[in-house]
Amino acid sequence: MLEKMNTRRWIAVGVAVLILGISAISSGISDKINSEARMKKMEASLMNAVNGMNEEVIEEGDSAKRIAVISVEGAIMNVPQASFLTESYDHKATLNALENVLEDDTIKGVLLKVNSPGGGVYESAELHKRIKAIVDAKKPVYVAMGNTAASGGYYISAPATKIYAAPSTLTGSIGVIMGGTNLSGLMDKLGIANQTIKSAAHKDIGSNTRPMTDEERAILQSVVDDLYGEFLNVVSQGRHMDMATLRPLADGSVFTGKQAKQKGLVDELGYSEDALAALKKAIKCDNPEVFNCTKGLGDSFFASLFSQKASDKELAAKLVLGALADNDRPMYLYGGE
Numbered sequence: 001m002l003e004k005m006n007t008r009r010w011i012a013v014g015v016a017v018l019i020l021g022i023s024a025i026s027s028g029i030s031d032k033i034n035s036e037a038r039m040k041k042m043e044a045s046l047m048n049a050v051n052g053m054n055e056e057v058i059e060e061g062d063s064a065k066r067i068a069v070i071s072v073e074g075a076i077m078n079v080p081q082a083s084f085l086t087e088s089y090d091h092k093a094t095l096n097a098l099e100n101v102l103e104d105d106t107i108k109g110v111l112l113k114v115n116s117p118g119g120g121v122y123e124s125a126e127l128h129k130r131i132k133a134i135v136d137a138k139k140p141v142y143v144a145m146g147n148t149a150a151s152g153g154y155y156i157s158a159p160a161t162k163i164y165a166a167p168s169t170l171t172g173s174i175g176v177i178m179g180g181t182n183l184s185g186l187m188d189k190l191g192i193a194n195q196t197i198k199s200a201a202h203k204d205i206g207s208n209t210r211p212m213t214d215e216e217r218a219i220l221q222s223v224v225d226d227l228y229g230e231f232l233n234v235v236s237q238g239r240h241m242d243m244a245t246l247r248p249l250a251d252g253s254v255f256t257g258k259q260a261k262q263k264g265l266v267d268e269l270g271y272s273e274d275a276l277a278a279l280k281k282a283i284k285c286d287n288p289e290v291f292n293c294t295k296g297l298g299d300s301f302f303a304s305l306f307s308q309k310a311s312d313k314e315l316a317a318k319l320v321l322g323a324l325a326d327n328d329r330p331m332y333l334y335g336g337e
Contacts, residue, residue: 059290066104066289067279069111070097075333076119076127076152089116090295091123097293098130102137108283110134110141111276111290112160117334118152118173121227124332125155128234132159142279144272145169150254152332154265155231158238161282163266164275165257172260173334174235174250176227178220183208227330239264254334 058069074089101107112131118124135141140161143149149157149165150173157163157171165171187194187209194209205216212220228250236246241264249255249263260266268274280288 054294056292056294057289058292059288061287061289062285063289064106065283065285066107066291067109067111067276067283068097068101068107069113069276069290069292070094070101071113071115071292072127072153072156073113073115073146076116076123076156078120078123091126093293093295095126095130098127098134100293101134101139102130107139108285108288109139109279111272111279112141112143112157113146113272114143114149114153114157115146116153116156117148117150118155118332120152121176121330121332124152125230127156128159131156132238135159135161140279140282142275142282144270144275145171145257145266148334150334151175153334155234155332158235160238162268162275162278164268164270164272164278165260165266166271167256167258167269169257169260170254170334171257172249172253172255172265174231175252175332176224176231176330177333178224178330180206180212181208182211184210224330231332235265 072089072094076089076091078091098110101110131141141159143157143160143163145153145157145163145165146169148170150171154171154174184194194207196204196207196209198204202216202219205219206212232243232246232250235241235250236243239246245264249265255263255265257266257269261269268278276290280286
């Protein structure tokens, strides 16, 4: 890992030196101090890009009091990115952006835009941990929900300082889902026989080559129940809601933003611009610099440089296998899709 980071750093430094050299030739810059300052700034910017995060200023303002806009768009899953040009959710880049908020003293607050049906239990917990750490560090996090902020999308929103939802937002879906596909009937028709050698009775629990036993179902139900209890704790603590009030709302039901406000699951009805205006007041700054955290180059850039393009059949196979793999693990996912 250290060698990889050093390689990235030298790549960033090399690019910075090249750009700086071209700039110096064209503009006749001779001031060594200014050149070094520019180089450091350029290197820092490039390193952020290489590490998976870019800053795109969308509102000029006080650079000592900044607001970071971080978007969680799509299923919350840690899957390899096909390209740094794609617009799909990038889990690693999002974690890096949240970490940067904690480390950067000029960032005074976060506008977290959530448009997600949820996703993996582990990935949702990773985001929740960092969002809660930002709030605990006295940096307000205001959530602006989009079309959907359900299940894992609500899980990561729960610790926020304040939650905004549009009247038509779909949210809630508090619960855990775990599924599987029994292919044994199809295998019988195709004349395919499964051969499994295992160390204990439950080593192949959840196998899609045979029906699930009652004992296995009970084991997996206990896993789901344990994770469900964790979900309840996250919402109870984040929303300051007692379990007696929360449990009737946590049966997997989905709510509109208007219904969610009535039930105490969100704070205000509004859109991202409303949440941003309120956040500016919360940090007591009329003209903060506001910037989007966008996807940088990251690992996908370097992978794309040295990898061969996969065929359509290979890509399709990866998608199918990935869907089957994700189907049999617990998910904070609205609708189980």
